[in-house]
Amino acid sequence: MAKATNNTAPQVGIIMGSDSDLPVMEAAAEMLRHFGIPYELTVVSAHRTPMRMVEYAKAARDRGLKVIIAGAGGAAHLPGMVASLTPLPVIGVPVKSSNSIDGWDSILSILQMPNGIPVATVALNAAKNAGILAGSMIGAFDAGIGDKVAAYKAGLEEEVLKKASKLQD
Ligand code: RP5
Numbered sequence: 001m002a003k004a005t006n007n008t009a010p011q012v013g014i015i016m017g018s019d020s021d022l023p024v025m026e027a028a029a030e031m032l033r034h035f036g037i038p039y040e041l042t043v044v045s046a047h048r049t050p051m052r053m054v055e056y057a058k059a060a061r062d063r064g065l066k067v068i069i070a071g072a073g074g075a076a077h078l079p080g081m082v083a084s085l086t087p088l089p090v091i092g093v094p095v096k097s098s099n100s101i102d103g104w105d106s107i108l109s110i111l112q113m114p115n116g117i118p119v120a121t122v123a124l125n126a127a128k129n130a131g132i133l134a135g136s137m138i139g140a141f142d143a144g145i146g147d148k149v150a151a152y153k154a155g156l157e158e159e160v161l162k163k164a165s166k167l168q169d
Contacts, residue, residue: 010040012134013065015056015082017045017072021095024125025071028093031131035148037138044070046077053078057085067134070119071127073097076109079119089137091130092119 012032016025025041032039044053060068068086070079071093079092094106103124111121122129132149139146 008038009064010038011064011066011138012037012039013056013060013068014039014041015044015068015070015078016093016095017043017047017076017078018097019043020097021071021073024095025069025093025127027128028069028071028131028134031128031135034152035131035135035139035145037135037145040065044078044082046072046081047075053081054085057082060086061088067091067137069093069127069130069134071095071130072110073100073103073106074109076106079110079121080113080117083113083119084117090119091133092121093127093130094121094124096124 014025014028014032016022029039029041042056044056046053057068065088067089068082069091070082072078073095074097076092076094079090083090083092092110094103094110096103096106100106107121107124110119113119120133122133132152135145135149135152139149
């Protein structure tokens with residue numbers, strides 16, 4: 001169904017409601033490549049391809065996925081509906097689509113889930129953070145990946161400290 005990025009079985013599924021979300025969602029894939037986590041990426045629409053969404057979510061765990069990153073804009077029901085159909089953790093990325101109400105439509109559609117069906121919602125268009133969060137989840141059970149996430153965060157700290165020391169000079 002979904003296109004895998006290499007020969008290794010994907011651990012993270014990146015899905016999005018439309019190919020128009022791809023420019024935003026690519027940042028999640030970039031972080032997963034950085035951490036060396038195999039992933040797959042495809043379009044699954046809650047409204048335009050509802051049966052495909054059900055099939056994808058129902059099969060995800062048995063296919064070996066560990067985390068799903070779902071991005072959508074507008075009436076962004078994809079992450080929540082997928083979360084209702086799988087026990088896997090779902091990270092939701094609110095995408096600011098072209099006809100959005102400043103992105104609030106996407107944010108609230110993904111964030112305001114009912115009790116019992118959580119979606120880990122990142123900030124508007126923050127697919128990069130979704131990739132890092134997926135890395136942290138996989139890294140909690142895989143020391144090699146955990147070390148890569150730790151190194152990434154150490155790099156951020158180093159960068160800030162370098163800038164801070166320049167300001168002091
Ligand atoms: C949502 O509608 C998609 O996730 C996208 O963000 C938005 C607009 O989709 P297109 O009309 O560009 O295909 O389902």
